[in-house]
Amino acid sequence: MILKDLNRQGSVTLTQQLYEQIRSLILNDELHEGERIFSTREVAGSLQISRNIVIEAYDRLLSEGYLEIIPKSGTFVAKGASIKAAKKEGSITLQGIVFEKQPTYIDFKGGNPAIDHFPRKKWAQLTKDVCLDAPSSIFGYGDPCGVLSLRKVLVNYLRRARGVICDHSQIVITSGATQALKLITELLVKKDDFIAVEDPVTDEMRNIFTNADASIFPVAADHEGIQPALLPEKRPSFTFVIPSHQFPLGGTLTIQRRVQLLEYARKMDSYIVEDDYDSEFTYEGGSVPSIQGLDPDCVIYVGTFSKILSPALRIGYVVLPKPLIEPFYSLKWYSDRHTSSIEQYALARFIDEGHLDKHVRKMKKIYMERRKVLTDALQRAFPTVHVIGKAAGMHIVAQFPGITFTKELCEKLMQEGVKIYPVEHFALNKGSHADKIVLGYGGITVEELKKGVEILKRNIQE
Known part of the structure; x- marks a missing residue:
């Protein structure tokens, strides 16, 4: 059983840190069912901590069923306690709180506000x-x-x-x-x-x-x-x-x-x-x-x-x-x-x-700038594009004459780093909006808007 040094300067007690370490090893199947673990004396000596701290951590693990004591043999990982904990990919932690990372693609979802200005x-x-x-x-x-x-x-x-x-x-x-x-x-x-x-x-x-x-x-x-x-x-x-x-x-x-x-x-x-x-x-x-x-x-x-x-x-x-x-x-x-x-x-x-x-006035200025950047970039990249619904809100609809936004095209754009939303996806009666896409700009920076249109241009031209 390999244990990491405990943080003696942190706000979490040494007992809690040791408990969480051993529990994590069991849940991640790094300590297997039936495996004997070090005695309290051995752990205390290895980590240079009081044996009472180890006893407290072991007692909690025993009471919760992670460990069991076999008389004259020692302390073992209990049967049925080992399970591989599901790890969340793309998350960061801060003092035990998990914050999900934002997707790496440029997401043109309509209605996303500029949360960076909250x-x-x-x-x-x-x-x-x-x-x-x-x-x-x-x-x-x-x-x-x-x-x-x-x-x-x-x-x-x-x-x-x-x-x-x-x-x-x-x-x-x-x-x-x-x-x-x-x-x-x-x-x-x-x-x-x-x-x-x-x-x-x-x-x-x-x-x-x-x-x-x-x-x-x-x-x-x-x-x-x-x-x-x-x-x-x-x-x-x-x-x-x-x-x-x-x-x-x-x-x-x-x-x-x-x-x-x-x-x-x-x-x-x-x-x-x-x-x-x-x-x-x-x-x-x-x-x-x-x-x-x-x-x-x-x-x-x-x-x-x-x-x-x-x-x-x-x-x-x-x-x-x-x-x-x-x-x-x-x-x-x-x-x-x-x-x-x-x-x-x-x-x-x-x-x-x-x-x-005051916040609404501030955000209107920000959204107006982002709307202008997006519409200008679209019209430069696609001279025939028709922009719909730009008078309000946080999204526009762009109509591309002669282009059909198929599932394959949307998946290709996603692989290239842009997520778009065909209007046809929202239609109850299909067939009238295959050349239109929703482009939200509220939650996207000016630089990302320009980059997103460039990716659209490159892939649609191909």
Whole structure:
């Protein structure tokens, strides 16, 4: 049994270090089942430590079943204790915490924010302040619908930024938009019901609906969003739309189509579910207000801070028409009791003190620069390329006339160091978008954007 020297200056006790070393040797099958290990006296002498330290480590390993004592023979690795521990590739550790390394390829995934610009210091300060200043009650169970201070702050923020009309009782804080949409689907979709969904649509949304056993009626979208004239004649449980910056095509739903969509929902006595995931980032003209502000009784509004701040926060929200408040509360309670309270308090302060507005202004400048670098590089490399949906958000769609983005081409690009996302992948009805790809730029540096386009050019020309 080969043991490494113990760190006598570290914060981890010598007993814990020795225990972890021997346990790791057993789990990695470097100490085999039935193998005799050194006596406590031998280990103490070898490592120049007290024998009591070794005895404590051995006792713990014995109590957990890693070791067994055979009288008059010694201490052995217990039968059934050896197993090769699965090692995570591509990770780094810092004081026992594992952080995954980022992929080596340039990932053009749409909707990835610039997490390298996350306001770490301010967020850390606010979180610390909450932990130190807030009453002890915040560390207990919270309200299923969310922290009251955050919901009140959101009422004012959403009215000002998105034209949403509501009071705090209509807002439920969720673990991201994904949970909000899952709960909406559970609430509204009954057996044999269907959902009208704009097509193409993000696969995450599609999977949420289908996992709830709901049928999907695809409604074709174009550069102006969903086409209301193509909505089904039969009543859907709800109609799902992303009107401010449709994913993946990037269109903004015109006021005429918004009115038609609302008239349809009223006629069918059905709801519209509005996903407003990145509308804060508008670059050409002012941002278009939400559909919810036109008819709060008809629209369920879903938002998230994953795209504005960071996906790691897992804070989203849903604004409900009043008849749905109570049943939605119940579903939320049974789903996860409540979303993390400390982060909600920190976010409430972040918004209320003006830091969110400041962060959005900063990120708009960064994204505008990255958008320009990407579109300029594309147009230089591909004179016939058509860029779609560049007025808002964190992605564009590039249409390459005469090019079909097959599985083989995408795999070849991946091998060359670029990951792209064909629009056809998101289409429910296939065949109309084979020459288009989604190119997200939010989470990619200027240098990586230029390099990524060069790789695209080289491989597409070939």
